Amino acid sequence: MSLPDPSFLVIQCLSGLTYAMFLFLIASGLSLIFGILRVLNFAHGSLYMLGAYLTYYFVSQFVNAPGQFWWAVIFASLSVAIIGGIIERFLLSRLYIREELNQLLFTYALVLILSDFAKIVWGTGQLSVSRPAILKGAVPILGQYFPEYNIFIIILGPAIALLFWLILHRTRWGRFIRAAALDREMLGSLGVNVNRLFTLVFAIGAWLAGLGGALVSPIVAIVPGMDVEIIINAFIVVVVGGLGSFWGTLLGALILGQVTSFGILVLPRLSMVFIYVLMAVVLILRPWGLLGKPLQR
Amino acid sequence: MSKENWFLTILVLLLAFLPLTESRFYVFLGTDILIMGLFAVSLNLLLGYTGLVSFGQAAYFGIGAYTCALLMKKASVAFPLAFVAAAVFGAIAAMIIGFFCIRLTKIYFAMLTLAFSQIVWAIAFKWNSLTGGDTGLIGVNFPAHLDSPIRFFYFTLAVVALSFYVLRKLVNSPFGRILTTIRENPERTEFIGINVKLFQLIAFMISGFFAAIAGALFGIFNHSIFPDFIFWPQSAEVLIMSLLGGIYNFFGPVVGAAVLLYLRMQVTSFTQYWPLILGTILALLLFFFPGGIVGFLKSRQVFTRKNKCS
Numbered sequence: 001m002s003l004p005d006p007s008f009l010v011i012q013c014l015s016g017l018t019y020a021m022f023l024f025l026i027a028s029g030l031s032l033i034f035g036i037l038r039v040l041n042f043a044h045g046s047l048y049m050l051g052a053y054l055t056y057y058f059v060s061q062f063v064n065a066p067g068q069f070w071w072a073v074i075f076a077s078l079s080v081a082i083i084g085g086i087i088e089r090f091l092l093s094r095l096y097i098r099e100e101l102n103q104l105l106f107t108y109a110l111v112l113i114l115s116d117f118a119k120i121v122w123g124t125g126q127l128s129v130s131r132p133a134i135l136k137g138a139v140p141i142l143g144q145y146f147p148e149y150n151i152f153i154i155i156l157g158p159a160i161a162l163l164f165w166l167i168l169h170r171t172r173w174g175r176f177i178r179a180a181a182l183d184r185e186m187l188g189s190l191g192v193n194v195n196r197l198f199t200l201v202f203a204i205g206a207w208l209a210g211l212g213g214a215l216v217s218p219i220v221a222i223v224p225g226m227d228v229e230i231i232i233n234a235f236i237v238v239v240v241g242g243l244g245s246f247w248g249t250l251l252g253a254l255i256l257g258q259v260t261s262f263g264i265l266v267l268p269r270l271s272m273v274f275i276y277v278l279m280a281v282v283l284i285l286r287p288w289g290l291l292g293k294p295l296q297r
Numbered sequence: 298m299s300k301e302n303w304f305l306t307i308l309v310l311l312l313a314f315l316p317l318t319e320s321r322f323y324v325f326l327g328t329d330i331l332i333m334g335l336f337a338v339s340l341n342l343l344l345g346y347t348g349l350v351s352f353g354q355a356a357y358f359g360i361g362a363y364t365c366a367l368l369m370k371k372a373s374v375a376f377p378l379a380f381v382a383a384a385v386f387g388a389i390a391a392m393i394i395g396f397f398c399i400r401l402t403k404i405y406f407a408m409l410t411l412a413f414s415q416i417v418w419a420i421a422f423k424w425n426s427l428t429g430g431d432t433g434l435i436g437v438n439f440p441a442h443l444d445s446p447i448r449f450f451y452f453t454l455a456v457v458a459l460s461f462y463v464l465r466k467l468v469n470s471p472f473g474r475i476l477t478t479i480r481e482n483p484e485r486t487e488f489i490g491i492n493v494k495l496f497q498l499i500a501f502m503i504s505g506f507f508a509a510i511a512g513a514l515f516g517i518f519n520h521s522i523f524p525d526f527i528f529w530p531q532s533a534e535v536l537i538m539s540l541l542g543g544i545y546n547f548f549g550p551v552v553g554a555a556v557l558l559y560l561r562m563q564v565t566s567f568t569q570y571w572p573l574i575l576g577t578i579l580a581l582l583l584f585f586f587p588g589g590i591v592g593f594l595k596s597r598q599v600f601t602r603k604n605k606c607s
Contacts, residue, residue, distance in 0.1 A: 098587065100403065101540075102587065105540065109580040109583070111576070112573065113573055116573035120570065228530065232415065273419040279408075279412040279415075280409060280416065283405060284409070287401050
């Protein structure tokens with residue numbers, strides 16, 4: 001087998017990176033919610049799907065506005081955050097006293113409901129959003145062309161990660177969130193409104209999923225079923241990186257992005273099997289993930 | 298015989314007369330419910346009796362379905378042998394997968410069972426030459442001597458009734474009591490000198506064995522097998538069936554399977570939005586009837602009895 005063209009490898013690596021950034025956005029929300037609320041949110045993929053559909057909706061509403069795409073992204077992701085907050089405040093919070101399985105199944109009920117909701121509102125056909133005008137072009141890299149929009153995503157991903165880290169580690173609310181992950185009873189008895197904090201955390205997690213969906217809308221077809229497709233991959237990312245671990249999620253996303261991107265080239269038939277094997281192996285050897293910490297309890 | 302056993306014997310006899318209605322619909326639905334009921338009960342051995350939330354039960358169902366059909370179609374193995382082989386394969390797969398899974402607890406256990414079932418799914422999806430990949434394995438015919446829906450219904454009834462008999466004996470035996478003890482408190486069970494992991498593994502294998510039987514039956518009943526049988530929403534659906542019926546009663550999952558399948562058949566005849574209805578049922582169940590249908594009926598029974606006493 002001859003060595004493939006280096007420019008081709010670079011392009012493949014970059015598309016893997018683009019995918020990794022979307023995975024990171026979604027999985028970091030999933031990991032945040034799990035870290036604080038101890039709920040594994042199956043509906044996270046559905047929130048991502050809603051983000052994409054709502055972006056389509058808002059783009060069609062702001063047809064002649066300048067920067068319509070960017071406004072649509074902002075409105076769509078914030079709408080998803082509000083929907084997430086409402087779900088947590090009025091429904092999910094009532095199930096915290098029950099067994100974990102009940103919470104898990106409730107989020108699965110949301111998957112079913114939201115997938116049909118999207119079908120009823122937007123139909124079953126493929127929808128698409130065009131790329132924003134300023135990022136329409138492509139950049140030549142070693143003789144091959146790579147879309148500007150993807151490069152923007154590759155830069156935006158780490159920027160959001162950094163912002164997120166700063167919020168968690170340098171602000172008052174960030175400190176509350178980290179404290180809630182360690183001991184929610186203690187935090188409550190110190191006078192912090194833990195219920196409101198939980199709603200906020202769920203809304204932030206939902207916002208990240210919605211943002212992922214909004215930003216992915218110009219490069220994939222918006223179709224029913226994109227929710228269940230992404231959620232298992234997001235699970236793999238958080239499991240590989242470590243449930244509740246911030247940097248672990250980034251690492252997991254980078255690994256999965258590259259494995260998906262190159263796996264298809266090297267062993268097209270086994271690439272899909274390989275990512276699940278990766279998940280199983282990590283769970284067997286280090287159940288708490290590559291960068292996570294073992295649970296104390 | 299206890300009251301419950303009498304009740305069941307009569308139910309089985311009644312079911313045996315079902316084909317006399319000459320309704321193809323009821324025979325079809327009856328077969329479907331029996332098979333999925335067995336699948337749900339096999340899961341519930343882990344879920345309700347041992348306290349293990351398996352999110353990958355569809356793996357053994359799929360392995361059973363593919364093994365039986367492939368042995369019959371590609372290797373021309375006689376049906377009885379293929380059927381037994383399917384169950385044994387299911388148990389072996391469960392032993393290998395369970396060996397790793399039982400080391401973990403709670404959410405990690407659920408995630409690992411999910412990962413393994415997705416591996417099985419991806420193999421079935423990608424191994425075109427063997428499984429037919431995405432198009433599935435089609436043209437799985439009724440085996441000789443069972444070549445009509447009614448005959449196959451009787452065969453299913455016999456297999457499922459026998460499986461229930463064995464499983465019920467099992468959960469009421471000292472072995473079953475140990476499983477319940479593990480569910481209630483694994484640490485204390487360990488302290489009284491019981492090898493918890495070993496018992497969990499055996500329960501996992503038995504569960505895989507019966508799930509594979511259900512899968513083998515379903516593959517023939519459906520005349521075709523698709524990778525979707527193993528995809529994770531299938532595992533979620535059987536969890537919902539168990540929960541809907543009630544996981545703290547042996548026959549709860551069967552009731553759940555019956556209600557869900559009957560509803561699906563009715564609902565899908567006038568709307569395509571079955572998931573929406575299923576999701577709503579599930580949410581209502583979680584909020585208002587956490588004990589499932591059987592749990593709810595039992596609690597009412599206790600309630601009325603108390604009223605009579607006072």
